[in-house]
Amino acid sequence: MFVLLFNKCTQENKTVSEFPSIIPAPVSMLIGKGQFTITPQTQIAYPGENSEIRKIGEYLNELVNEYAGFYLSLIELDNAGANCISLQTGDFPDLGQEGYNLKSSKKGVQITAGQPNGLFYGIITLWQLFPTNQVENTLAIPAVEIMDKPRYKWRGAHLDVCRHFFSVEFVKKYIDILARHKLNMFHWHLTEDQGWRIEINKYPLLTEVGAWRDETVIGRPRRNTPVQFDGIRHGGFYTQDEIRDVIQYAANRYITVIPEIEMPGHAQAAIAAYPELGCTGEKVSVRTTWGISPYIYNVEDETFEFLENVLSEVIDLFPSQYIHIGGDEARKDQWEASKRIQQQIKDLGLQNEDELQSYFIKRIEKFINSKGKNLIGWDEILEGGLAPNATVMSWRGISGGIEAAREGHDVIMSPTTHCYFDYYQSQNREQEPLAIGGYLPVDTVYAFEPTPAELSEEETKHILGVQANVWTEYISTTEGVEYMLLPRLCALSEIAWSPKEIRDWEDFRARLNTQVKRYETMGWNYRPLDE
Template identity: 50%
Template sequence: MLTRLLFIAAFSLRLLVASGQSTDRYTIIPRPVQLEPRAGEFLVSQHTMVMVPFAQADLKAIAESFVNQIKLSSGMSLSLRTLDKTPVSGANAGANLIQFLPLRDTTMGDEGYHLTVTPQLITIEAAEPKGFFYAVQTLYQLLPPSVLGKEHGAGSMGSLVGPASRSALPALLVPACRIQDKPRYVYRGMNLDVSRHFFSVAFIKKYLDLMALHKFNNFHWHLTDDQGWRIEIKKYPKLTQIGSRRRETLVGHYDDFDPQVFDGKPYNDFYTQDEIREVIRYAATKYINVIPEIELPGHALAALASYPELACTTGPYQVATKWGVFDDVFCPTEKTFTFLQDVLTEVIELFPSKYIHIGGDECPKTVWHRSAFCQQLMKRLKLKNENQLQSYIITRIDKFVTSKGRRIIGWDEILQGGLSPNATVMSWRGINGGIQAAKLHHDVIMTPGQFCYLNFYQGDFSQEPVAFGGSLPIDKVYSYDPTPAGLLPTEAKYILGAQGNVWTEYIATPDQAEYMIWPRAAAMAEVVWTPLAQKDYNDFARRLPTHFERLSHLNVNYARTFYDAQFSAKPTSEGHVEVTLAPNILSPDIRYTLDGSIPSGESARYEKPILLTRSATVRTATFQNGKPLSQLAKLEKDYLVSKATGKSYTLLNAPTSGRPDSNYNLTDGTTGGIGGYEISGVVAFRNDLNAVIDLGKLEPVESVRIGFLKYTAKNICLPKQVEISVSEDGKVFKPALTARTNAAESGKRAIVRLPFDFTTTHARYIRIIARNVGKVPVGLRYPGKAAQLGIDEIEVR
């Protein structure tokens, strides 16, 4: 009787796990269309057999890859055989079997699949090899994260079951379920810019591995730009002899230094055609199409440095050493068209892709407008403006590429002057280009910067490594819907899908690239695969921690900003600062320090707002069971507490609107920040700062400290003079200090806190006048331009 009760209790517990707590067993990204949890697990062990249909070479290769990965990560050698008998059903399965079977459900398409897991049998069904491949990616994510490791015994064995000794190999559990799955969009892309910074073939292969795990199917390889030509073209060897080499590279962000600083180090690398073929072959094994991008007619400096006769002027030209958009573009002569067609001929011979990306973006028309040849050509072709001249160039290239049996993709600027007949539009400047193209019945790939540019900041920009600019946290990526509202069904069908873009101006190393890409690309994977009705950010967040384990086993340097606590602060009526920390839903245990030291599991635990009675550096980290989740070397904020904190003030000169943002909080205790092109917490003035602070009562005062923004690349300079005066009644002020400052100071942009000390006096009101220098001084980036003041926190001590 006791044995029977124990059996019933154990069985009931398994049912409970399979029902009420079942979601924790399934952490697949992207989320499948349908997943039915079931009780039990399939045990993958050294006795497991993998069977594929007879004479199916593609399926056998997929199965062999799975078997090899299991052996690599666990040491188990699974048996692989061809299926030469009636498929095994769950009812009569006596063996521990994984079988691949053809799917007769025509609604699943060539990328869809069925996956059924029972305690005895795993059945994978698909109509085409792509479907089988994606089913195996799902199977990997049903297995413990360690199964994706590269070395048996190197990773954590905590999620493996079975003996841990060398003599007994471990076993792997797959939770029982029934999955039916297919993608929402046919185009699921990731981009990588290798022109600004080059990435090795080994890194590209790893990137393709990660794309495949997330069911992306298009790799957009940005191979040429102003800063480097990265693909060997046999007919034009100077493209790599000269065009792949830049003499040096900008240091820091574009606006960091005035004047700009360069590293003085030559930068040179490119892919040979054999390396290109190697990447394409490897991608094919992952069912990923590789789309090359050859930029034209703009972003052409590397090509013009190699062959200056392709320009409208004689030059000389050099490969760009900094970022941006340059006026020097291809001149639409017959020699240029011959060059471009020759280049594209070699590219088409290398790449089997249906699509060839030709850029078409950010092409200034200045040179064309000044060129007698271009103006004569426009007159002969009866073109109204330079936009139509660009359309003429794109249309000629479109016809050439089409004659080779391929199709072009261009950025949404190719809509200007008229859209070429066979072009697919990649919409990056928001969604309007995509909407316009879809209404014209042209295929569209959506990649608007505000949702899809993974070179933007993903956390607090003042705390993150240097990035391009803009804010794109992972939840914003996840929120994106590539099909714009308002399109008719007959128009929406032209939205092929979406793509995450990785522009590498500020991404110089593989580690930094992975940090910027993952896990945001996992969110993008769900955007393009999972039906809109099935998307749920909270559920995605639940699956992320296990996915992070997978990425760790794959040796990926993913970002953990997902776990970062969010700061907010406000001054109190007593003149203190109250700091509030908002946890991530999955990491409620926040630890903090007030001295700038790195928090540990023993540091103070955040339970209620922190009241600061003096200036402090608040540093935070999140933990789970004592284990750090967020990046410990990050996330700190400086707060300033002084007699001015929380006190009212009057601005006698109105601040300006726009960038930097004007939030008027000069005495709230919080400090501003700089990152990319973004500035926070700073008030800008076109005139002088003229502020009167009311301390509320007579106080002994002897010092004023003011944070000034020095951002001379945006014409924001230090003041030329600061005047401090004090008053008991707010009517009669007496001077306390007048100090000259160096408005012409160059160097790195920063918030500079300047002290102004004077003889101790009693006052209730403090008047601060900071004199704008008026015009940007000589020696800075834009001398003679109207200068601004940028003011951060004001302290009175």
């Protein structure tokens, strides 16, 4: 007997010893009686000719070992019998590229999908069916039938490694956390005023000079009070080999890494390394305070040559179809004050500095497109005219995303109101770690609807998805990043994956109680749930 659950999966419907608690909620789930017990004798079966699916089986084996302390043997499907977890792709057009079916019974577990990444998401769901209080040497899996596929194709999370640098080891852990929430995009913010974090072979000073700041501001300085610094040199960067390693690690978890190389603003670290890139010619240091630096790239041909050379190395490293170029918070003070820049505005037939930024972005986009890649920028790239093929990441609310979609451009929704995970999680700030400001509890994240109602059916096709952002001005430790990320990432994952019509806050909140137990098993830090 199976009970069909599409929406509220309440405890009253429970027909197994431990109620399945899956985040993000699947499209549909049938809950039956009985269970399948994974023991050391259970086997993982895969198509013998498919090395990619074998790797997925090996990943499942790691998940089993994390919880139960033992590994399973892997066998080819042709040799599979009972007491088996089988992984197989086939013709399932209704599942799309990332959907899966999962069926568990007393005899075993079958996960099927149209593509290997669907199988991967199926084993993440299977992991969530593991009991949080398992008996030694066994894992009891409730009998279920699940059909599932994501709502959006862009389900992302961002990490700023420039304001504070984080090791390769932690970046991989961050990617693991994203994978366990069925996210598929990791936006890696690699350049900033406060540090340049990616090795560029042609320009060694970017990391010899630009990756290091002399000290860091302490806390959040108050008006009319002296600014204090810690006196500690801070920095670091990722070698190209380390970046390749991270990209492969993410790819093994079906996550695409999107690099962000900021321009024309947020460029002080690069200008500290190569002053000729700036507008004043003065020698500056890597920024030691937060806020928006006035230092901005000039628009000389030599500067575009520099940026194209940098982007060429970035494009060679990252398989992603998208390259993020920032484009946000570009202060125009130095452009306004420069006689050279003002003459260039006239020579180019432009009206103002906003149009100059548009010229800048369009020129960079033309280069990126010539390499077979697509440009993403924050919503400021709309100002002065949008580059022809650009994708807009809408962060200053959703209006920029609406405007871009109406102009026929793809959009990722990432507004501060719902997606900025550097905001406080409680209104009682004295009980929380220092943060940049704002207030974003998990229920507010969950309430976000990424597709604006005012768009037409055709325009909604341009909403690729949604992304959480973790800026790290006030987050200096790995534990702090995890605390700000979790459990809000659960809410983000559900609005990115689950159908709008089945989302329900009370049901989600109940499932969170089990999810945080998984965090404890994994040793992940998280903000405790409010009562």
